[in-house]
Amino acid sequence: MNKVPDHAVNRLRIWRKSISTRPFLARGGAVPRCEACQLRHAWCACEWRPELKAEAGFCLLMYDSEPMKPSNTGRLIADVLPDTTWAFLWQRTKPHPELLALLADPAWQPYVVFPACEKEPTRLTTEVTLAPGKKPLFILLDGTWPEARKMFNMSPYLDGFPVLAVKPEALSTYGMRVANCDEHLCTAEVAACVLEVAGELEAGQALQLWFNLFSSRYMAGRVSRAPGEDETPLLQALEAIKGEGGELAEVGLRGSDAA
Template identity: 55%
Template sequence: MNDQVKDAPPHAVARLRATCIALSPTRPRLDRGEPRQQRCAACRLPPSHCACALRASVPTRAGVCLVMSEFESLKPSNTGWLVADVVPDTFAFAWSRTAVDPALLALLADPQWQPVVVFPGEFAAPERVVTELPSDPTRRPLFILLDGTWAEARKAFRKSPYLDHLPVLGLQPEQLSRYQLRRSWHEHHFCTAEVAALCLALAGDAHAAQLLEAWLDVFSDRYLRARQSVAPDPEDSTHRRLHSLASVSRQTTTSP
């Protein structure tokens, strides 16, 4: 394992997962197969397909706030975890219909951030919908992503009154989703990491967007190969692209 990954403190989604496990001893089984697979605690892949040595992060102007459905952080295929791998300023909170984490309210009220809810505009009042980020150079964009199944995300959007005063960013991506780890009824439904990458690009964090896309591709490739008992190919084009982008990230973070 990459020593930097091994020694790094757990990110926001990892901490939320640990809390969920501690509070939910009767949580549902979310790993597929029999028997349950052993998984790396840092990347959630089987040890034979561990990708920790390939992980990289990059500073960004934008932040990401993940509001996650009850058991989403426990799913090995969750891609909000990948966002937190790449974007240092990622925050994660469990969604509840009856309560809201005070830390989430404090984050939304923090004057350094300009929060915007990322959700299809047709589900919001027209006056809330924006197609561009609010223009305020003194505040950093904070993208609020509702992380869960489509039904869970719609429920969270409807029943979170503390989000009702915020603008809603309706993305209009031209490409179809490449995510293959879970089925969706609609090809235009993007996974959380894909949405986050689109948001980062919109905020001017182009390199972080590309790095997140490449990390998602490698994670998906290794996840599916592990499921099929096929060894990963670290020399294929997917891995080479991630390696190239990660090298640029490391040069950026170490340069004076």
């Protein structure tokens, strides 16, 4: 049995399960899975999970049941960047005190990551510009798109922060849930884009590779299709990143798109 990574999303998931009054019945929730990577046992990917450090931080605001879903990709961010990822359940009127303390921490410069800001277009930016001594803290709204819009519009404690709009060149490869349109990326894909915008290229690529492997194997597990040779470039790229001084491998990103 693989050890479950000790990071913010997994701790939140454990706590959320502890307060549940009935079993969680998400799609795929009854399937036996590796507790560490949430993939079916025969498709476990723990061996290739990368773990890095970055200057950028992530604050995940997760809709109520999101930490419980095996398809959740916010967890992948914490897998890769456990030291600088925080996770909280979203509360409209009573945000967690630790969340408010993080947002007010002078070491961080928060950005709400969201594709648009119709009510206050002056808040919208496509660049990360930091004040001296500040590090970027990217606030991700982790849920379905209707839930994310609700969190964005009904969280007054986020109103004072700039809104970072990410416009990736590639469309989403996320097939585990149906988005309203192809341009809508999942949480991990957004985080990978944001890391590159912030100049954290290695962390961004590591996260994209880890997401690609998770997505490919999650979908393969749904139809009982064994991992194939088409994974080889992706696994090699992850091994390179995990190794000391490993080179970044663009082929790993491209090679998994068709999985």
